[in-house]
Structure formats: structure tokens, C-alpha cells
């Protein structure tokens with residue numbers, strides 16, 4: 001297998017099978033946590049379908065001009081759609097433009113591809129405007145949607161797609177992939193596999209950009225501070241961070257990972273710590289909460305995560321979350 005992805009072998013086999021058996025679907029929906037590699041899988045799939053060097057193998061060569069252009073999303077028969085800068089949503093105009101482009105004949109490939117990234121960010125009207133194309137797609141078109149979860153999309157969208165559900169990648173597979181495919185030294189690869197929680201794209205981003213690790217450290221410290229703070233402090237914090245949706249996403253990912261670690265530790269699970277560099281802090285919180293509090297905190301986080309996926313009000317969602325979290329003293 002030469003799709004050169006970290007993990008998700010079963011999904012590669014499934015998609016490769018569709019290519020080799022000539023049983024391609026008109027629409028795919030790839031779901032899974034942020035950073036797990038949804039877009040990469042979609043790009044490899046498109047490369048496998050367009051690479052002139054692949055022959056009948058169902059594998060892309062990854063080095064020819066076609067593979068490289070697809071990778072850069074600069075291939076003339078590939079139409080990527082995502083949230084544009086300065087915008088929070090995929091808009092109906094973007095979908096209309098996509099539908100128009102897909103209706104034209106392919107330039108190079110025998111097909112045209114619509115790649116709709118992070119489609120949970122599409123407004124309901126944008127989602128609705130895609131329905132007809134999903135229902136009766138032009139013959140040579142393949143649509144690939146990615147989303148954190150299918151529940152953030154209209155049922156009428158998900159029911160017309162073949163869903164491919166990606167999970168976090170096992171830590172040893174992540175670590176090995178980081179070493180073999182990206183030449184990351186073993187010790188760093190293991191550390192990144194852990195703290196990314198088996199999400200290869202997050203691990204790679206942390207490798208390339210040390211600022212992400214620094215932000216994670218700060219978010220961890222801010223959480224300890226919030227847990228020790230009163231409601232005035234918590235509301236002020238919610239108010240401040242709600243102005244930065246990108247930070248809120250990182251914040252939730254980091255804070256959820258803290259509470260998952262606490263839950264695993266309190267239930268004496270064999271699952272390894274994600275925040276291996278903060279074991280002392282995890283133990284400190286663990287000593288002050290019982291199992292029910294931990295579980296309730298995680299439920300609060302998951303609800304906040306889901307609400308944000310549905311474009312709920314950031315400030316209100318964060319305030320609710322802050323109010324529900326337990327109080328933990330800071331003195332170690």
C-alpha cells in the first residue's frame with residue numbers, strides 16, 4: 001500500500017477497493033476528530049483516481065505532476081471548498097459556484113471532484129443548496145465531504161453519502177508513521193503521538209510549528225487557573241476567549257484531553273496518558289475530584305464541543321461550561 005498515510009489502513013483498502021472494483025460512489029463523507037487526517041485521505045483518493053502513473057494498482061505515485069497538483073489543491077478538475085478567511089461559515093455562494101464548475105466537462109481527468117472541507121461549518125442554506133447535486137450528480141462527478149461528525153450535517157446530506165468514520169490512530173502506529181514517513185526522531189515521534197492523542201496532522205503541525213506546543217502549555221496553565229478561579233474570573237475569561245474562535249477550538253481540544261486523562265486515571269484504565277508531560281498536574285486535579293465530577297465535566301465539554309459544531313453562541317456556550325466546572329485549589 002503506498003498511500004503514505006498514518007493509520008486508517010482499512011479506509012484506504014475500502015476506497016482502493018471501490019477504484020479496483022469500479023464501484024465508486026458519487027459522494028463520500030469522511031468524518032473524524034480534528035487532525036486525524038480526513039482531508040489527507042480525501043486527497044490521496046483523488047490522487048489515486050487521477051495519477052497517470054498508477055495504472056490499475058489503485059495507488060497514486062505521489063511524485064508526478066498530477067499527484068503534486070492535487071496535493072496542492074491546484075488541479076483543474078478539483079474544486080475545493082472550505083471556510084474562507086475572515087469568515088466562520090461555508091456560504092451558499094461558494095456552493096453555487098462549485099455546482100456550476102462541476103457541471104462543466106472535465107479538463108484532464110475523466111472526472112471532476114468537489115472537495116468540501118470541514119462541511120460542519122456550512123450554513124444550513126449552503127447545505128440545502130448542495131442537496132440536488134447530491135441527489136442527481138452529473139455522471140462524472142465525485143463529491144467528497146469532510147466533517148468532524150455527521151450529526152452536524154443535515155440528515156438529507158448524510159443519507160446520500162457513503163460515510164467513512166475515521167478514529168484516532170493508535171499511538172504506536174502514529175509514532176511509527178511520524179518516524180518512517182516524516183523522518184521525525186523516535187523520542188520526539190513518541191511524545192508527539194501521545195500529546196496529539198493519535199492525531200497525526202496535529203502531531204505534524206506541532207513538529208513544524210513549536211508555537212502550537214507553546215499555546216498548548218499556556219492553555220493547560222489557563223485551565224488550572226480557571227479551575228482555581230471564582231465565577232467572576234471564569235466569566236471574564238469566557239468573554240475574552242470567545243472573541244477568538246480559533247483559540248476556542250484549541251482550548252476545547254486541550255481541556256478535553258486533560259479531563260479524559262483524569263477519567264482514565266481515576267478508572268485505572270490501561271489507556272496511556274495523552275498529556276504525558278503534565279502528569280503531576282493531572283494527578284493534582286485527580287486527588288480533588290471524584291469519578292462522577294470527572295464524568296460530568298467531560299459531558300459538559302462534549303456538549304460545548306457539539307454546540308460549537310452547530311455554530312452556537314460562543315460566549316454563552318463557554319459561560320455555561322465555566323459555571324459547570326469544579327473548583328480545584330492550585331497549591332500543589
Ligand SMILES: [Zn+2]
Pocket residue numbers: 051052053054060061062063064065066067068
Ligand atoms: Zn502520480
